[in-house]
Amino acid sequence: MAEQQGILLPCSLPLLLFSFVFLFRLRGCSIKLPPSPTRILVIGNFHQLGTLPHRSLRALSQKYGPLMLLHLGSVPLFVVSSLEMSIEITKTQDTNFATRPSTTAAKKLLYGCNDLGFAPYGNVKRVQSFRFIREEEVALLIKKISHACQLHNSIYLSELLTFLSDNLISRAAFSSKFEEEDENSRRIGPLTREVMSLLGMFSVQDFFP
Structure with a gap:
């Protein structure tokens, strides 16, 4: 099974009940990925976020659907913008998205991500x-x-x-x-x-x- 790490960020979308953005990393076997806008080499889809990312994500989700894959630099970004899909991820598939990614700030401030909040899932x-x-x-x-x-x-x-x-x-x-x-x-x-x-x-x- 693919290894996945997730971080949950709130995204305000006026016409959608809920929107969750998950960062994850995929390794190992190939899987079928969600639709994805065309990205630019190195920067990925950064240029499509604009100055108001929540509105840009809303517009992109209307075009590509409730499950969408973006790339911010080298990091894949899984965007979920429907109530049904958010329930599927946060309840049914919650263990696959439970581990938070080890960000630079977390490593510096939280003892290399060894604290309870950023420790790997399973404690x-x-x-x-x-x-x-x-x-x-x-x-x-x-x-x-x-x-x-x-x-x-x-x-x-x-x-x-x-x-x-x-x-x-x-x-x-x-x-x-x-x-x-x-x-x-x-x-x-x-x-x-x-x-x-x-x-x-x-x-x-x-x-x-």
Whole structure:
């Protein structure tokens, strides 16, 4: 079976319910690939993304269908732009797309992709060992949101999710959690957002080795 590695990126397409973009690498035996626009040597289909990639992908998907193959430099890009196909990939074929690619940023920031988030698919025991932590922290988050709704108070969901992430990491790594007013919590929040921003940045090396 072909080896596949995937990364999931959200893509806003007004006339489609969902659109998912997966990076994958194919090795071994030949397989039947989805339709693909004509690409240019070396740069692939980069020139067809334009300044508004989400609109360009929408236009290309209308022409080539809900399953489409692009090439960004040397990296194949599998574009899925229909609800049925996204369910097939994220549920039925999820194990084939579960492993994230080892990007330059992930290697530099996350110890060579040896952390839990970028580790190869299959670390079931390690993930399950932290299940009770996830359940407790998510329950607390829901309780906070419910309490704010009862009081008709506004909430900043991005901050709550960042705080949730901080506590999950802290409890898994150090067996303790950060308090909202703690000095370390105020420092780790911006640091987490900066890391996420760096992980999403474009790296030439990822596409042109």
